[in-house]
Amino acid sequence: MNVDICFSPALYKSYSLDQNEHIVVVVDIFRATTTICTAFKNGVGNIIPVATLEEAKEYKQKGFLVGAERNVKQCDFADFGNSPFQYTPDKVKGREIVLTTTNCTHAIDVAQDASTLIIGSFLNISAVAAYCADSVKDVLIVCAGWNDRFNMEDTLFGGALAYILQKRGYYATSDAIRVSLAMWQEAQLNVADYLKNSEHIKRLEANGLNDSVEYCLTQDITDIVPIYSKLSRSLSAQ
Amino acid sequence: MNVDICFSPALYKSYSLDQNEHIVVVVDIFRATTTICTAFKNGVGNIIPVATLEEAKEYKQKGFLVGAERNVKQCDFADFGNSPFQYTPDKVKGREIVLTTTNCTHAIDVAQDASTLIIGSFLNISAVAAYCADSVKDVLIVCAGWNDRFNMEDTLFGGALAYILQKRGYYATSDAIRVSLAMWQEAQLNVADYLKNSEHIKRLEANGLNDSVEYCLTQDITDIVPIYSKLSRSLSAQ
Secondary structure, X not given: OEEEEEOOXXXXXXXXXXXXXXXXXXXXXXXXXXXXXXXXXXXXXEEEEOOOHHXXXXXXXXXXXXXXEEOOEEOOOOOXXXXXXXXXXXXXXXXEEEEEOOOHHHHHHHOOOOOEEEEEOHHHHHHHHHHHHXXXXXXXXXXXXXXXXXXXXXXXXXXXXXXXXXXXXXXXXXXHHHHHHHHHHHHOOXXXXXXXXXXXXXXXXXXXXXXXXXXXXXXXXXXXXXXXEXXXXXXXXX | OEEEEEOOHHHOHHHHOOHHHOEEXXXXXXXXXXXXXXXXXXXXXXXXXXXXXXXXXXXXXOOOEEEEEEXXXXXXXOOEOOOHHHOOHHHHEXXXXXXXXXXXXXXXXXXXXXXXXEEEOHHHHHHHHHHHHHHOOOEEEEEOOEOOXXXXXXXXXXXXXXXXXXXXXXXXXXXXHHHHHHHHHHHOOOHHHHOOOOHHHHHHHHOOOHHHHHHHOOOOOXXXXXXXXXXXXXXXXX
């Protein structure tokens, strides 16, 4: 099997023809996929990702709980922003939550044609690796990035996941995944230090929203793998 | 001033709003921008880059010399393929040549709105750096990539160019350019060895077209900077 990485939702279509039988792992370390994994750890029933604010507002008017973020900030109309710490058990347990974020829900939107689409973060990385390896399918990691641009933290997750999958017999041969692996090998002993000057950490700091950075880089807090259903257009726990 | 890098033509539009006053440096190390720089070193008058085979064939029918490559191979109807060694002084001196390649002319096409668009390769890297630094403008390196995917060799060139520009006072702060710089710092002592397992070198080897790899990685063979004119839609020597 093969593991590869797509650095931006805008590049997905250059990979999509190959993806009939692939598992797509969508990642947005700061902070949406970390937040999604946290919500499932805290018992959320399911999460409906939507790409646009308009859709999110429509759901809000229908009475749904809604998480909505643009440019790191919580939208006025929403119940939650994009901080994992907001999605506490008392607020989310057994609930259905609609979520729209700047980059992650866009990535899910462009990759929704994948035969299998799952959500990865450092919080569930070993569970994601086990799910992929047990499936015996090729894996494509799709980075949410930032406004379609490359970012370090999603790429590092890709390198970390490929590092585990290589031990399970996966090949990692593309230029993109080899660079991701090299980055992970350099960063793994101190990921927070490696990322300290990265664009999105600076963006979070500038908005006083960097309280969850250390948490977002913590491995294996949960073994839940959120899976996207094309039928219900929602994420549920594996 | 700032230097940044766009890993694929498909990502260009996420940068293009900022580019009014930028210099765009298009790079396709294996082999199109190396070939373009070689042709100018060997005295070509100007080069008309076209994105499609149809345009190239029309020019051929009008009597133009045409270079045309798809998937590393020379097209049947063309006078040249994409090997720099084909563009010898006896064939190109003073001539006007039409060129279409799998990735490079597509990159030129998507970035043609830039206020200044120049061609970079290791062959003219110091001249490109000097041109940029003397202009006192921000620089965006646009990698031709491979079918819109990331590649190592164009990224390494970006890291090498940023490394020089940092010494001339440029900032290199985006995640993408910082990764490119880190790659260059690791690779610079033996670039051929760093790239030996890269996707495009394998692709060239599989087609018996890897004879120019060492040449493509040679620095500062020429001080010519090919510049794109929006008016004439062609490249000429600076």
